[in-house]
Amino acid sequence: MAAGLDSPQGLNGRGRGARRRIGGALYRRPWLRGLSLLAPPVAAFTAVYVAALAVLFVSAFWGVDPFAGTLIRHFSFDNFRTLWDASVYHTIALRTIGIAAAVTLTDALVAFPIAYFMARVAKPRSRSILFVMVLLPLWSSYLVRVYAWRLILNKEGVLNWVLHGFGLPAANIAYSNTAVWIVFSYVWLPFMIVPIYAALERIPHSYLEASRDLGARGSRTFRSIVLPLALPGVVAGSIFTFSLTLGDYITPKLVGGSSSDFIGNVVFDSVGVSNNVPFAAAYATVPLLVMGVYLVLAKRSGAFEAL
Amino acid sequence: MSKRSWAVLAAVAAGLMLPAAGVSKNTGGTLNMIAWEGYTQPQWVTPFQKQSGCTVHAKYAGSSDEMVTLMRSGGGGQYDLVSASGDASLRLIYGGDVQAIDPTKIPDYKNFLKTFQSPPNNTVGGKHYGVSLQWGPNTLLYNTKKVSPAPTSWGALYDSKYKGEVTVPDNPIQIADAALYLMKTKPSLGIKDPYELNQTQFDAAISLLRGQKSLIKKYWALASDEIDLFKNGDAVIGASWPYQTNTLIAAGAPVKDVVPSEGATGWLDTWMVSKKTKNLACAYKWLSWISTPKVQAEQAIYFGETPVNKYACAEMDKLELGSCAKYHADAAESYFKNIYFWKTPIADCGNGKKDCLDYTKWQQAWTALKG
CATH class of the missing domain: 3.40.190.10 (Periplasmic binding protein-like II)
Structure with a gap:
């Protein structure tokens, strides 16, 4: 049994033959090559993510024995009926969606000028400095940033101290939905700036020059050229800010007031407090549904081409 | 696989098993506990482990509801003990998650203030489901x-x-x-x-x-x-x-x-024993240890609550002068007429x-x- 020249590892003849056959098969059939490359991640994705979602959805139709706290694997619509009947869950869902929408809008309005400056005005050096400054908050813990906001918004916090210095009346926004909105807008802002920046940077300068040559003023160029071309970036950013707000429960818990519960808080309490996983699963389908609708709309606007 | 690799594998397996066997020989076992944060401080857990040979693993719970959930997770039996507050204890008793204990096996039980010997939040039908620990208004x-x-x-x-x-x-x-x-x-x-x-x-x-x-x-x-x-x-x-x-x-x-x-x-916490515990002997050792005046006083001062053992008062003052009166550990029985304990x-x-x-x-x- 002579060792082949191409097998310094000393593979025996049978192993080398098999390897050659597999190599040949992969070479002749490119789709097989693609499949074998994709199969492991796809399998993991299916097992971990899709299967988890499926279990979540199935368990939403189960119940819990109130006495012993054990799962009742019996199909019923009880959880959804409770969600439909009790107005408190409508209020909480609407509050969650409303604040998520407000946060998204705020971030879009704040992020656009920053991204525009970074992409089209700033010189390469100051651009990289700006980039670092935008991303720097992401290096620190989310919790630290939320607690920092508590110190700012407190009655005797930085905000009121500054207002007092200017002789203005104190703002009483600590522990309220306003505080939740401000903090969310702050923590998710980088997720809006980066996609808008990417979209703006891709607009060829020649378009703007052509617009100017055709006699358009700055505002007209912005409306007809920049904004439509940047919109996919805005929508891509809004997917982040909207979904991140929709699923959060820590910020409402820490800076929220007497009625600041989000869907996430109810889900968290249902699992950790009342041990009612099926109800939590049922309520968790609401943000899933909202996000589904949102993504369909976003796809129509062509946002995924900018990602 | 060659003979040699089998031999290596066997040696490794033996090596893995040896220390495990050694541990179970030297100690009285392991206690998995669900506790409030601050209830299993090294200050009194380390001497307990030394004295009893039982190892303590504690998981902190954030709320009474979480404690109940944890006690029931995985069909129960994952945890041996829980420091349940009065708003959880009856749920655990009626849910069949905890077992009745014999208070005569706890030497300090007779030194508890009357109010805490058979309070309604851990005593049902004359059966004691755990020992009272500490309380606070x-x-x-x-x-x-x-x-x-x-x-x-x-x-x-x-x-x-x-x-x-x-x-x-x-x-x-x-x-x-x-x-x-x-x-x-x-x-x-x-x-x-x-x-x-x-x-x-x-x-x-x-x-x-x-x-x-x-x-x-x-x-x-x-x-x-x-x-x-x-x-x-x-x-x-x-x-x-x-x-x-x-x-x-x-x-x-x-x-x-x-x-x-x-x-x-007010709240009154009770150490309760899981129905499915495999370490009843260690659990009793823990219940006895945690009821002694010195440990009661240490925990009371650490957490800011009041011990149920009447002899803990003197120990508290030894640790921090005036702390017994500060936490009403010397309160007369009549004081408790005004406190409605959680259940x-x-x-x-x-x-x-x-x-x-x-x-x-x-x-x-x-x-x-x-x-």
């Missing part, structure tokens, strides 16, 4: 500079005078605080026990709380939240535990707490009828109130 905390005159009634929490500056715990058992206030101020409702409420009484308590909601700055979930609220002036009055008062006073905040004229609700609301109100609202209803009402 839910007090009325206020900022002495902003609140005057000094409040003497829970009514201050329902008074629009402090609108937007009130804070109460984010906990369904808070409904009992409203019921206690109604019990003393509206005798026509006929509330006998703030934890046994029929629909009419329950609705009255909820409507009182709904009126209170517009006055609330925040429902606090963590003790540190309430400390923040008082430190930064966002709240000036609220329901609290002695722990927050002591922390705030130590930080120089102008606060004081009081047990108002209506009395107060899980159940449908059976003890009057033969089952018309009381159970804890699930309390939870739902609390969610609806906050939403």
Whole structure:
């Protein structure tokens, strides 16, 4: 049994033959090559993510024995009926969606000028400095940033101290939905700036020059050229800010007031407090549904081409 | 696989097994506990492990409800002991998660104050489901500079005078605080026990709380939240535990707490033993250890609560002069007439009828109130 020249590892003849056959098969059939490359991640994705979602959805139709706290694997619509009947869950869902929408809008309005400056005005050096400054908050813990906001918004916090210095009346926004909105807008802002920046940077300068040559003023160029071309970036950013707000429960818990519960808080309490996983699963389908609708709309606007 | 690799594998396996066998020989076993943070401090756990040979693994729970959930997770049996508060203990007893114990096996049991030998939140039908540990009142905390005159009634929490500056715990058992206030101020409702409420009484308590909601700055979930609220002036009055008062006073905040004229609700924690424990001997050793005056005193001072063992008073003063009186560890039995200890609301109100609202209803009402 002579060792082949191409097998310094000393593979025996049978192993080398098999390897050659597999190599040949992969070479002749490119789709097989693609499949074998994709199969492991796809399998993991299916097992971990899709299967988890499926279990979540199935368990939403189960119940819990109130006495012993054990799962009742019996199909019923009880959880959804409770969600439909009790107005408190409508209020909480609407509050969650409303604040998520407000946060998204705020971030879009704040992020656009920053991204525009970074992409089209700033010189390469100051651009990289700006980039670092935008991303720097992401290096620190989310919790630290939320607690920092508590110190700012407190009655005797930085905000009121500054207002007092200017002789203005104190703002009483600590522990309220306003505080939740401000903090969310702050923590998710980088997720809006980066996609808008990417979209703006891709607009060829020649378009703007052509617009100017055709006699358009700055505002007209912005409306007809920049904004439509940047919109996919805005929508891509809004997917982040909207979904991140929709699923959060820590910020409402820490800076929220007497009625600041989000869907996430109810889900968290249902699992950790009342041990009612099926109800939590049922309520968790609401943000899933909202996000589904949102993504369909976003796809129509062509946002995924900018990602 | 060659013979040699089998031999190596066998050697490795043997090596892995040897230390394991050694551990189980030297120690009395392992106790997995669910505890409040601060209840399994090295100060008293390390000497226990040395003395008993039992290893302690503790998991901290954030709420009574979480404790119940954890005790039931994986079919139970994952945990041997739980330091259940009164709003969880009956759920664990009726849910069949914990077992009755024999108090005569706990040497210090006879030294417990009478009130804590068979309190209704851990003793059912003459059977003791665990040993009482520590207790504390839910007090009325206020900022002495902003609140005057000094409040003497829970009514201050329902008074629009402090609108937007009130804070109460984010906990369904808070409904009992409203019921206690109604019990003393509206005798026509006929509330006998703030934890046994029929629909009419329950609705009255909820409507009182709904009126209170517009006055609330925040429902606090963590003790540190309430400390923040008082430190930064966002709240000036609220329901609290002695722990927050002591922390705030130590930080120089102008606060004081009081047990108002209506009395107060209070918590009483019990170490309970899982029905499926495999280490009953170690569990009893732990129950005995944690009941001794010295350990009781150490825990009381560490956490800011009151021991149930009457001999712990002297030990507390040894550790920190005046701490026995500060935490009412020397209180006379009559003191407890004014403290209504937490217990899980159940449908059976003890009057033969089952018309009381159970804890699930309390939870739902609390969610609806906050939403």
